Amino acid sequence: MYHVKEAFYTLQGEGAQAGRASIFCRFSGCNLWSGREVDRAHAKCTFCDTDFIGTDGQNGGRFATAAELAAHINALWPKGSANATPYVVFTGGEPLLQLDTPLIDKLHQQGFEVAVETNGTLLPPPGIDWLCVSPKGSNPLAITQGNELKLVYPQANALPPAFEDLAFTHFFLQPMDVSPLGLQSDTIAQATDYCMANPQWRLTLQIHKIAGFD
Numbered sequence: 001m002y003h004v005k006e007a008f009y010t011l012q013g014e015g016a017q018a019g020r021a022s023i024f025c026r027f028s029g030c031n032l033w034s035g036r037e038v039d040r041a042h043a044k045c046t047f048c049d050t051d052f053i054g055t056d057g058q059n060g061g062r063f064a065t066a067a068e069l070a071a072h073i074n075a076l077w078p079k080g081s082a083n084a085t086p087y088v089v090f091t092g093g094e095p096l097l098q099l100d101t102p103l104i105d106k107l108h109q110q111g112f113e114v115a116v117e118t119n120g121t122l123l124p125p126p127g128i129d130w131l132c133v134s135p136k137g138s139n140p141l142a143i144t145q146g147n148e149l150k151l152v153y154p155q156a157n158a159l160p161p162a163f164e165d166l167a168f169t170h171f172f173l174q175p176m177d178v179s180p181l182g183l184q185s186d187t188i189a190q191a192t193d194y195c196m197a198n199p200q201w202r203l204t205l206q207i208h209k210i211a212g213f214d
């Protein structure tokens, strides 16, 4: 049984694929936080910007089989876009708690490229077409290679030099959005300064928040 918080058609807002039309499938649940505000301060990941509890979001629900969830995702992709490769981004919560080979296979059969946004602490199933790893504090990485490493910045226990020799094609700093924490801090300026001083790193901004879409 797959538990999906929400699923929607939008543009990828982050990283090297920013601007690309995408179905986002947000799985429920995470291994680093319960998702409850009362637990945030003591969680293994404390700055999350996302509600991933339950299955009550837009197009959310419980799906008994890979075929059912793949069909649900396929129905959200616009018809008559024959020159674009359909693209689905699995996120969460932590998608590697639920994403499996049968679901990836079904999506490939339907012509989709499959992307994943993960905290990197769990091993992925084979067949993922675009893997984005976003380390969280001192939580050990199980994944040390992929397409992009997207580090939320700054994090006291996850400094960029700890990651810069890993086998990723792209290295991004994403300024921490501290508004979910009720804080104010110029993390965009801090990330900008770091990328200018350390050119291996590129700045990525969350364009969906700037532009005002999901």
Ligand SMILES: C[S@@+](CC[C@H](N)C(=O)[O-])C[C@H]1O[C@@H](n2cnc3c(N)ncnc32)[C@H](O)[C@@H]1O
Pocket: 030, 047, 048, 049, 050, 091, 092, 093, 094, 095, 117, 118, 119, 120, 133, 134, 150, 152, 174, 175, 176, 177, 178, 180
């Ligand atoms: C909500 S997470 C879900 C996927 C996975 N659990 C992970 O952490 O990568 C999606 C993306 O949002 C990023 N993110 C979460 N909270 C953020 C924040 N407050 N500011 C900037 N990026 C954030 C994560 O690092 C990750 O790249």
Ligand SMILES: Nc1nc2[nH]cc(C(=O)O)c2c(=O)[nH]1
Pocket: 010, 011, 012, 013, 014, 024, 050, 091, 092, 117, 208, 213, 214
């Ligand atoms: N537009 C848009 N792009 C995104 N890229 C990563 C997101 C995520 O929450 O994983 C996200 C999201 O929530 N919305």
Ligand code: SF4
Pocket: 030, 031, 032, 033, 045, 046, 047, 048, 049, 050, 052, 092, 093, 094, 119, 136
């Ligand atoms: S690991 Fe990802 S989903 Fe889980 S709490 Fe952290 S940012 Fe949110």
Ligand SMILES: [Mg+2]
Pocket: 049, 050
């Ligand atoms: Mg998000």
